[in-house]
Amino acid sequence: MGTGNQPEQPADLQEVRIAFIGCGRNARGHMRRLESIPGARIVGVCDVVPALAGEAASATGATAYHDYCALLDRPDLDAVYLSLPVFAHGKPEMAVIERGLPFFVEKPVALDLATAQEIAGRVARAGLLACVGYQLRYCGSTDAARESLAMPDAGPIGLATGTYWCGTGRSQPGHWRTTMARSGGQLVEQATHTLDMMRFLAGEIAEVFAMYSRQVLPPEFGDCPDVHAVALRFAGGGAGTLSATWAIHPEDWSRANLVDVAFGERRLHWSATGLTVAHGRATEERSRPDRSIDAVFVDAVRRGDGSAIRSPYADGVRSLAVALAANESARRGAPVRVEAL
Ligand SMILES: NC(=O)c1ccc[n+]([C@@H]2O[C@H](COP(=O)([O-])OP(=O)(O)OC[C@H]3O[C@@H](n4cnc5c(N)ncnc54)[C@H](O)[C@@H]3O)[C@@H](O)[C@H]2O)c1
16 A cells, blocks of 8 residues: 655654545545645545546555445545535535544535535534635635734724636536536635635625626536626625636636735735735735645544634535525525525
């Protein structure tokens, strides 16, 4: 077993044996990152497409499965990663919870709120550690932003704007990601990262008023809206906006996943790679070390302590709820309170 790339690790470090349900592109990224985390060992990988499970097994030294129940019947698992298309959530999580296993689940946590809330209830009743894949919460720029917003003379948060412009909608005709009934569209599947970061920096979002359109992409690129404008009201009293499109050139990521916040006399500009705080004519770059969500999760499982997890399952459900409220608002043509969903 193993690929020979395992890092040096202390002899007494307790191994964390990990299974994967879903071996698609995103899962393979987590597998690569886990290889460099001391004590993390991938022992089983499952995909309904046997070739994908086989490839992941060859890359990691794990055993391949095409049925997640057979994978979960292994007696040696410490934790499970679920990296599934949005529509596939529900039964796999229930099976993981039934076996009492801590899990990491990719965002968004589900396609609909009823499924997400059912899973959240079971996680809470089982007292399980569950981490949602909002990895941007662990960026150094995020720590620097939260510290800036919490400075004693920071002043109240007035305005927060999020931007997610990219070309993902053009990449794969017929893909589940650009089919509304399978992904929930760009805000649920992708710009959820920006909404989640706006929540993490500026607080809970109470109400949304969304306008969507299908304006740019030709019909072969699925049936989702391709431009989105959303007005937001924060529970703390501030206002905000989110603009999102996945119809621009697929190589242009320069305006993807950005958040600006006006607080007191200052403003900040956040991205995954940096933070700028401006006060009058003075601007300052602020940074803190990045942390790996995978390392935080593995360590939490090893210690049986989820306190370092910044997006526990129930919190991930709240980010899903904001995106679903925006979808509902666009459908109705009226503002929607998130808690009324
Ligand atoms: N955090 C991030 O930055 C980030 C980045 C990319 C994708 N994602 C998320 O990761 C998830 C997966 O995205 P992806 O791009 O890897 O998609 P993908 O389609 O490449 O991979 C999903 C895999 O799950 C498999 N699958 C479906 N149902 C299954 C089941 N019941 N049992 C086992 N396998 C099953 C599919 O065959 C597929 O190989 C999505 O939720 C996506 O939003 C997160």
